[in-house]
Amino acid sequence: MSVLVFAENWDGNFKKSTYESVAYASGLAQAVGGTATAVVIGNVSADNLSTLGKYGATKVIQYDGADVNHQAVASILAQAVQAAGAKYVVFNGTWKSKGAAPRLAIKLSASLATEVVELPSSTAPFTVKKKTFSGKAFAHVELSSDVKIIVLSTNSYGVKENAVTAAVEKGSGSASEKDASLQHVEYQKTTGKINLTEAEIVVSAGRGMKGPENWGMVEQLAETLGAATACSKPVADIGWRPHHEHVGQTGIAVAPNLYIAIGISGAIQHLAGISSSKKIVIINTDPEAPFFKAADYGIVGDALQVIPKLTEAIKKLKG
Amino acid sequence: MKILVCISSVPDTTTKITFADGNTKFNTAGVQFVINPYDEFGLSRAMQLKETLGGNVTTVTVGRADTEPVIRKALAIGADDAVRIDADPMDSLQVATEIANYAKDKGFDLIITGRESIDYNGGAVPGMLAELLGINSVSPCVKIDIDGTTATMQTLIDGGKEVVKSALPLVAAAQKGMVEESELRIPNMRGIMAARTKPLAVIPGSAAGNAKFKTFDLPAPKAACKMVSADNVEELVHLLHTEAKVI
Ligand SMILES: Cc1cc2nc3c(=O)[nH]c(=O)nc-3n(C[C@H](O)[C@H](O)[C@H](O)COP(=O)(O)OP(=O)(O)OC[C@H]3O[C@@H](n4cnc5c(N)ncnc54)[C@H](O)[C@@H]3O)c2cc1C
Ligand SMILES: Nc1ncnc2c1ncn2[C@@H]1O[C@H](COP(=O)(O)O)[C@@H](O)[C@H]1O
Numbered sequence: 026m027s028v029l030v031f032a033e034n035w036d037g038n039f040k041k042s043t044y045e046s047v048a049y050a051s052g053l054a055q056a057v058g059g060t061a062t063a064v065v066i067g068n069v070s071a072d073n074l075s076t077l078g079k080y081g082a083t084k085v086i087q088y089d090g091a092d093v094n095h096q097a098v099a100s101i102l103a104q105a106v107q108a109a110g111a112k113y114v115v116f117n118g119t120w121k122s123k124g125a126a127p128r129l130a131i132k133l134s135a136s137l138a139t140e141v142v143e144l145p146s147s148t149a150p151f152t153v154k155k156k157t158f159s160g161k162a163f164a165h166v167e168l169s170s171d172v173k174i175i176v177l178s179t180n181s182y183g184v185k186e187n188a189v190t191a192a193v194e195k196g197s198g199s200a201s202e203k204d205a206s207l208q209h210v211e212y213q214k215t216t217g218k219i220n221l222t223e224a225e226i227v228v229s230a231g232r233g234m235k236g237p238e239n240w241g242m243v244e245q246l247a248e249t250l251g252a253a254t255a256c257s258k259p260v261a262d263i264g265w266r267p268h269h270e271h272v273g274q275t276g277i278a279v280a281p282n283l284y285i286a287i288g289i290s291g292a293i294q295h296l297a298g299i300s301s302s303k304k305i306v307i308i309n310t311d312p313e314a315p316f317f318k319a320a321d322y323g324i325v326g327d328a329l330q331v332i333p334k335l336t337e338a339i340k341k342l343k344g
Numbered sequence: 345m346k347i348l349v350c351i352s353s354v355p356d357t358t359t360k361i362t363f364a365d366g367n368t369k370f371n372t373a374g375v376q377f378v379i380n381p382y383d384e385f386g387l388s389r390a391m392q393l394k395e396t397l398g399g400n401v402t403t404v405t406v407g408r409a410d411t412e413p414v415i416r417k418a419l420a421i422g423a424d425d426a427v428r429i430d431a432d433p434m435d436s437l438q439v440a441t442e443i444a445n446y447a448k449d450k451g452f453d454l455i456i457t458g459r460e461s462i463d464y465n466g467g468a469v470p471g472m473l474a475e476l477l478g479i480n481s482v483s484p485c486v487k488i489d490i491d492g493t494t495a496t497m498q499t500l501i502d503g504g505k506e507v508v509k510s511a512l513p514l515v516a517a518a519q520k521g522m523v524e525e526s527e528l529r530i531p532n533m534r535g536i537m538a539a540r541t542k543p544l545a546v547i548p549g550s551a552a553g554n555a556k557f558k559t560f561d562l563p564a565p566k567a568a569c570k571m572v573s574a575d576n577v578e579e580l581v582h583l584l585h586t587e588a589k590v591i
Pocket of ligand 1: 259381
C-alpha cells in the first residue's frame, strides 16, 4: 500500500519540515505494510531530490509547476493519489499544506486529521493522536474513509533518518485553470530569519522587557543560540514586535527542543501554544509567576541583567 | 455585498480543559463559551466591509440550542441575521457540508470563517467549504480589501507574506490582521437590545462526517522546575548542555 507524501520545496530547496513529513510517511508505510512515495511539484535538482531517500522515500514523482498555490497542490496531489492508488497522504504542517489538505480531502472523499503528533496507535481502526484545545489536550481520532490524509504538527515527529535509494519519475498531470484563478500578486518575504515553527530553539520575550528598545539583547541571545525570536500577545498588540512573532493559543504554536521565556507571566493562553516544547526555561523577577509551574529550569531575576550574562556564558560554551 | 460569517462557539481561552465520560467527551461543566477568537476578527471585518460597501451580514453556526448565546452576541456586534443549523458538530467535514448545503444557492459574495477553531483545531472547514462550493479559499487571510467584484488579500506563507487576488465569491479564513485587536467590535447596550429581536433561523442538519474523536487525554504533568541562581547563569548553561542536551 502506497503512502504519498507532499514534499514541499522552496525555490528548489527542501526544509526540515519536508524531511520530517517524509520520515513520518516512511514510518507510516512500515506500519501499514507499504512504501513511501514523495510528490514534488516544481524544479528541484537531482541532488536535492535524492536527499528524500535519506528519510525513507523509495520513490519520488516530480510534477511540473512553478510556485504553485495550495489549490494547485490539492489538484496535482489528487491526480497523483489516483495514479498511484494510494490510501494515505501525508503533509507537513506549513501554511500551504494546511490549505491544500482540506481541499484534497473533499476531492478524494478522504478522512482528514490535522495537527497529528504521532504515528497511528492502531491501523485497524486507523487511529491517530492530534493536538486539540490549542495544545492544552490531545484527541485520538479514528479515520474511517478509504483514503486517509494526515497533516503533521511541525517538530512533533522529528527528522528521523532511514536511508534508502529514491527512484525519480516524472509525473504527468497539472493543475487546472480553476486553481490558477487565485492569482499571485507579490511576495513579501522575510529573508535571513529562522522560521519560528521549524526552529529547534525559540527565545521569546514578554511585557517584562519594559519596551522595544530592550529587544537588542533578546536578539543577541537568539543569534548566539541559532534560535528564532518570538513574543507574547500583548507585546505584538502594542507594536513592540511584529504580529508574526506572537505565540500562544491565538498566535503561532511552536514545539522546539528549547523554549526560553523571558519576562512572560505564563498565562494559560500563552502556555497553550508552547507547551509542546521539549524543554522550557523561564527568566522572571516574580517567583510566583505561573510560568515556573510549566518550566523545566527557572531563574528568578531581572531579565535586563540576566540576558547579557546568559549570552556571554553560551558564547563561552560554544567557544 | 452579501457576506456570510461562520461562527463557532468555543470554550473561553482561559478554560482549564478536562474531560468526562471516561475521557470520551469535553467536560462543559462551568465552562463559558465565546465566539471563536478568529471568527471575531472575521465578523469585525465583515461589519467594516458592510459599512463601506453596503449590504448584509448573516452568520451561520452548526450546533445545538446551547450555542444561541454566542449567536446572539454575534447579532449584538452587528450581524443582521443568523442561521443555526441544528446538529452536533462531530468533525470539520460535517460542518463544512452543512454550511455548503445552506450557502450554495443563497448568492453570498463573500464567506468568512476563522482560520481555525480553538477547540478541535481542525483548520479545515474553510478549505473544505470552498472546495464543496467550487470557489477559491485563502487561509489564513490577514487582510482583505474588496474592489467591485475582486478581492485583494494578504495570506501567510512560510517565510513571509503573499498578496493574492481573486474574483468573488470566495472563502477567506480570518486571523488577526484582518482587523487589528483594537478594531475588534464589542457589543454595546443598543446592540444587545437589538439582537434580541433579530431573526435567528433554525434549520435541521443532515450531513455526516468521516473522522471520529474517540478519546482525549491531557499532556503529562511537568516535573518540578529546577531553580538556578541569577548570579550563576553558567550553571543554567551547563544544565542545558549536559542534562537537557538542548544546546
Ligand atoms: C482571547 C485571548 C487570547 C489570548 N491569546 C494569547 C496568546 O495567544 N498568546 C499570549 O501570549 N497571550 C495571549 N493572551 C493574553 C494572555 O492572557 C496574557 O495577558 C499575556 O500572555 C501576558 O503577556 P506577558 O506575559 O508578556 O505580560 P504580563 O502578564 O504583564 O507579564 C509580564 C511578566 O514579566 C515579569 N517581569 C517584569 N519585569 C521583569 C524583568 N525586569 N525581568 C524579568 N521579568 C520581568 C513579570 O513578573 C510578569 O510575570 C490572550 C488573551 C485573551 C483574552
Ligand atoms: N460548528 C461550526 N459552526 C459554524 N462554523 C464553524 C463551526 N466549526 C468551525 N466553523 C468555522 O470554521 C473555522 C475553522 O474551524 P475548524 O476547521 O474546525 O478549525 C472556524 O473558525 C469557524 O469560522
